[in-house]
Amino acid sequence: MKKKSIKCxxxxxxxxxxxxxxxxxxxxxxxxxxxxxxxxxxxxMAQVLSNENQKLLDTIIKQKPESIKDLADLxxxxxxxxxxxxxxxxxxxxxxxxxxxxxKKPIVNYTDFKLEFGLNTYPxxxxxxx
Numbered sequence: 001m002k003k004k005s006i007k008c009x010x011x012x013x014x015x016x017x018x019x020x021x022x023x024x025x026x027x028x029x030x031x032x033x034x035x036x037x038x039x040x041x042x043x044x045m046a047q048v049l050s051n052e053n054q055k056l057l058d059t060i061i062k063q064k065p066e067s068i069k070d071l072a073d074l075x076x077x078x079x080x081x082x083x084x085x086x087x088x089x090x091x092x093x094x095x096x097x098x099x100x101x102x103x104k105k106p107i108v109n110y111t112d113f114k115l116e117f118g119l120n121t122y123p124x125x126x127x128x129x130x
Contacts, residue, residue, distance in 0.1 A: 005112035006093070009035030010042060035116055037092050042117075048092060049113060053085055060095070060106050067103035 011019070016038050022028035039045040056075060065071040068086065072079040086106055089095045097104040 003111045004109065005114055006037055006110040007033070007035040007114045007116060008037045008039060008045065009115070010045070010117035011038045011040070013040050016040075037094075037113075039092075045115070048088060048094070053089070056082070056085060057089075057095070057108050057111075060108050061111070066100070066105050068106065069103075071106055 019028065023030065039048070056071070056077075059065070059074050060071060063071075063074050065074055068083050069079055071086075072082040075082065086095055086097075090097070094108070094110055096107045096109055098107055099105070
């Protein structure tokens with residue numbers, strides 16, 4: 001798989017909601033280069049992209065399982081655990097699924113993650129002149 005990267009940011013749930021509403025109302029246009037994936041905290045990001053979950057992504061890329069069950073068998077993890085993990089990663093756009101013959105084939109959307117965060121970095125976007 002060709003490397004595909006995505007920029008991630010850290011923002012509180014409240015600030016994320018404010019930004020989303022401002023975008024929907026047309027009051028704010030996201031700046032070029034802004035993160036596309038937002039985590040609520042470093043801890044959340046660490047959970048989603050843990051070493052174990054990175055291995056799961058690597059297995060999907062290298063072994064190309066045809067279903068969640070196949071992926072569970074390849075990794076030795078419980079199917080329910082793998083399904084829950086993939087569902088969370090899908091919420092962030094990290095993985096997707098291709099449905100074929102009733103089975104959900106996991107697909108990795110991103111291989112590299114660039115993190116951007118800092119004090120006063122966000123929600124300054126709502127205060128900036130557009």
